[in-house]
Amino acid sequence: MFAAKTEALLRNTGAQKDLISNCNLNRKMEVLTLVRVRRGAIFQFPTYKAMNVTLPELLGDLDFSPELEEEILVKDFKTWLVSSGSGEVDSEPGAVGEAHLSAKYNSVDGLTESVSINKKRVDLSSVRSRFSGRPIGGGTLQALKLKKNDVLTFVYEMVYNSGPVNIVKEDKKNGCFSAGFQKMANVLFKGQSKEDTTFTVPEKSTFAFSLVEVLLQDGAMEIALESWSHKRRGLFQDAESCDPMEQARDEIKMKEGLLQPLEELPVSTRIDLLKGLQDVLEEGEALSLLEETLDQSSKGQPEHPPSKVVSSFMDVLDESKVSSKVRDAVHLVVCAMDALPEIMLRPLTSCGPETLTVLTQLVDSLKDGDEPSLPACPPVPLQQDGELRWAADVLCGSSETLVELSAAWDRRPEVLLEVLALAVLGVHRLQEGNGADD
Structure with missing residues (x-):
């Protein structure tokens, strides 16, 4: 539920434009982590696989430490849904990204304390200055195991919670309930549940991220000028008007x-x-x-x-x-x-x-x-x-x-x-x- 609410909040503040939802809160997406983007062989959607290496580590440049920009997207975020059939997502009045959302739920579902939603971004100009034009050997490319249509990217920015989040859930009536709390981003399903649940989302869990493409041309590396978007790359057809x-x-x-x-x-x-x-x-x-x-x-x-x-x-x-x-x-x-x-x-x-x-x-x-x-x-x-x-x-x-x-x-x-x-x-x-x- 927490991930779903924060995603809705990001959409409302306009911060969702280039962000990708992280559907597995156990997956860390720190800045500069390399991510392989692959299109499905049959179904046209992208999948993201975080590699256990950062861009500097790949090139043996362990001393590189770029400047990071951090900002608070929403201060003192808190959500509490009640069994009246409606609920609200609020941020502190006057906070960055102030929002007021409503949804229909028949349950008690919320955070036991407020938490800030932060965004961390790497200074892209310093990354481009350091790595653009750098040669990359065949052995290094082979280790990445990239296939023909794969896209190599790195995490440019990440959105995370500033502290641990304790979530309480008590469902009593027909409505919506969360499932798979600790293994996925608490997807909403219609149905009924009679169980009470509490769990904690760890501090600095990544629930959204954006990517920048690493271009490999003639044995050299170039860093794209803008964040990567699967819609721009043609992985989806523009069919918003279709049923x-x-x-x-x-x-x-x-x-x-x-x-x-x-x-x-x-x-x-x-x-x-x-x-x-x-x-x-x-x-x-x-x-x-x-x-x-x-x-x-x-x-x-x-x-x-x-x-x-x-x-x-x-x-x-x-x-x-x-x-x-x-x-x-x-x-x-x-x-x-x-x-x-x-x-x-x-x-x-x-x-x-x-x-x-x-x-x-x-x-x-x-x-x-x-x-x-x-x-x-x-x-x-x-x-x-x-x-x-x-x-x-x-x-x-x-x-x-x-x-x-x-x-x-x-x-x-x-x-x-x-x-x-x-x-x-x-x-x-x-x-x-x-x-x-x-």
Whole structure:
């Protein structure tokens, strides 16, 4: 909830223009940290991977210490949502970025104390003076493991909380609730929750950052003059005037046929692949590594992944001698799953056939242009406090719901709906015939 509220606050103060939401508060994004930007192989959205090295460290310039500019975006930020069905996000009157936001929630949800929202920015002119034109060796480039269309960037500015934030949550009625508190940026989902939750967001957690591109030309490095924007780089089509629901419906229909080969696999192979996906989701960032491995394999450039669970998954494909169409279908499922937070996918890959059948029916209704709705008595995982209720609400949601959720996940609304639908269809095809129970 804290990350969602601060993101809304940044939009209201106008500070969100070049910032990218950090969907994992465990991921630190200090200034000058190198970040690889990669476009999805199938779905057009960028992914950001922070490297364990800074720009000066990459070039062996450990003495470089650029000037930093720091400012307080909002002073004494505090949010408290109550069960009256409405809430407010306030900053201290007269503070930088003064804001007053409202939202509709039926819960008690807030910070136990106020906190300042700060922004730190590196002096870009000093970085350009120091590194532009510097030669960069082939061995150094090879160590970065950049692929053809990857973009190399570094963190130019970061937005963070000045101190630890203690968050209290108590949900009692139908409304919105936060999920996956400690592992993701507390995405909002419609539903019902009866639990009380408290947790602490550590001091200086990065919840937004901006990047500057590092240009590599003729063996030399150049620093871009402005911050990097995925929209300027053409990773998204300008389709703001189009209906997200209609766009998602068309894409789902077009790609669904690519999943058909999964139904022809022996039940034992499907079980092994589904179990492999479950194992991959238990290891942090392994799903993205699996997607990269499948992408390279499809191009005839197989790699030996450093992850045991990814290697095991690829062994199942190799030992089963599946066709190229099956590999493409598996690649599509993994790409769709990689576009969603991993913590939310674990229940999807391990739930029973009754739950997946209902979710698949919702997808079918969506494709047919109907209004998807849950049965009167849905399976337990899809009930109000169920662990997969979020998926049902996304599939049944309005365009407004999709816009809200896509902002939290940094995905266009039509992409969010499309990848969830294809993930559901893919897992359902792998599970069919294995006799699992809810």
